[in-house]
Amino acid sequence: MREAVVMANSPSVPEKLTVIVTGASAGIGRLICLRLAKKNYRLVLAARSVDKLTHLQAELTESGCECIAVPTDVADPNALEALVKVAMDRFGRIDVLINNAGIECFAVFDQLPLDQILQTIETNLTGAIILTRHVVPIMRIQGFGRIINMASAAGKHGPAFGAVYGATKAGLIAFTQGLRGELLRVGITATVICPGFATDGGVYDEIIKATGRKTPFFMGATTAQRVAAAVEKAILTGPPEMIICFPALRPIFLFRDIFPRLGEKIILAVTFKFFRRAATKKK
Numbered sequence: 001m002r003e004a005v006v007m008a009n010s011p012s013v014p015e016k017l018t019v020i021v022t023g024a025s026a027g028i029g030r031l032i033c034l035r036l037a038k039k040n041y042r043l044v045l046a047a048r049s050v051d052k053l054t055h056l057q058a059e060l061t062e063s064g065c066e067c068i069a070v071p072t073d074v075a076d077p078n079a080l081e082a083l084v085k086v087a088m089d090r091f092g093r094i095d096v097l098i099n100n101a102g103i104e105c106f107a108v109f110d111q112l113p114l115d116q117i118l119q120t121i122e123t124n125l126t127g128a129i130i131l132t133r134h135v136v137p138i139m140r141i142q143g144f145g146r147i148i149n150m151a152s153a154a155g156k157h158g159p160a161f162g163a164v165y166g167a168t169k170a171g172l173i174a175f176t177q178g179l180r181g182e183l184l185r186v187g188i189t190a191t192v193i194c195p196g197f198a199t200d201g202g203v204y205d206e207i208i209k210a211t212g213r214k215t216p217f218f219m220g221a222t223t224a225q226r227v228a229a230a231v232e233k234a235i236l237t238g239p240p241e242m243i244i245c246f247p248a249l250r251p252i253f254l255f256r257d258i259f260p261r262l263g264e265k266i267i268l269a270v271t272f273k274f275f276r277r278a279a280t281k282k283k
């Protein structure tokens, strides 16, 4: 299946794909690595936490996966250049880039410290754009590449009390669309993944723990495991956009596009209280 789909898109694809995963040390990124390690990929693990990365690298190597850990702060442009260099020195190519590193930023907007705003944008959006800028020339020479950007349902409709976070994720969605249009003809696909709340670890799980409240059913939810499975599917098939959530959110966004005021009212009715609690971290 893997070979069939990948080979259909490009004649120059190696047996083992080399994958950079940012935000590999925890949550969804870690699960992506564990999943891909079982499926014949070479991995380049990037995040800031040296201990967690080293531990994961040891675990994956033990299981037979070729992988390296490269401590990286994606908000530091020099570190991103170094990451690509280390990956190329070791594996000689980069087939898949997974821009997964991200931080949440739920707060009363006008109480947000400026450095938190900048850190969120640099981590979630600027870092992904700059890293992609370093990787695309390599993929062009290869005639093959997959770029997978981890956005969020928050990028499809900016959440109250999460305007900055939503802006970075909406930015990733538009970035992916533009990039995809430009690169499809040279064998490179860009895919954006928009998960709903993952209830088994990760940024939203932290919010749920802090507030003591589960997300309302109609806001939808998913699991980090399902998101990791979606990433693997994106590598195989290179689709434009995947919204990973149950109940499905796409019909709600479609309704909101056709009836903006009513759509907004419904979305706020379902989400406002939860996000206000997330912003104030009140139980």
Ligand SMILES: NC(=O)c1ccc[n+]([C@@H]2O[C@H](COP(=O)([O-])OP(=O)(O)OC[C@H]3O[C@@H](n4cnc5c(N)ncnc54)[C@H](OP(=O)(O)O)[C@@H]3O)[C@@H](O)[C@H]2O)c1
Pocket (backbone or CB within 6 Å): 022, 023, 024, 025, 026, 027, 028, 029, 046, 047, 048, 049, 050, 052, 072, 073, 074, 075, 100, 101, 102, 103, 104, 123, 150, 151, 152, 153, 194, 195, 196, 197, 198, 199, 201, 202, 203, 204, 205
């Ligand atoms: N979990 C959800 O419900 C959910 C829903 C929608 C979208 N998402 C998105 O999915 C992605 C992963 O989220 P998660 O829930 O797995 O979060 P998480 O458990 O908090 O993990 C975030 C990862 O990003 C890394 N990271 C943070 N800042 C970084 C930086 N400056 N440089 C390099 N790495 C950095 C962290 O590693 P270090 O701290 O070691 O650097 C960690 O590995 C994020 O982009 C998030 O916005 C998550």
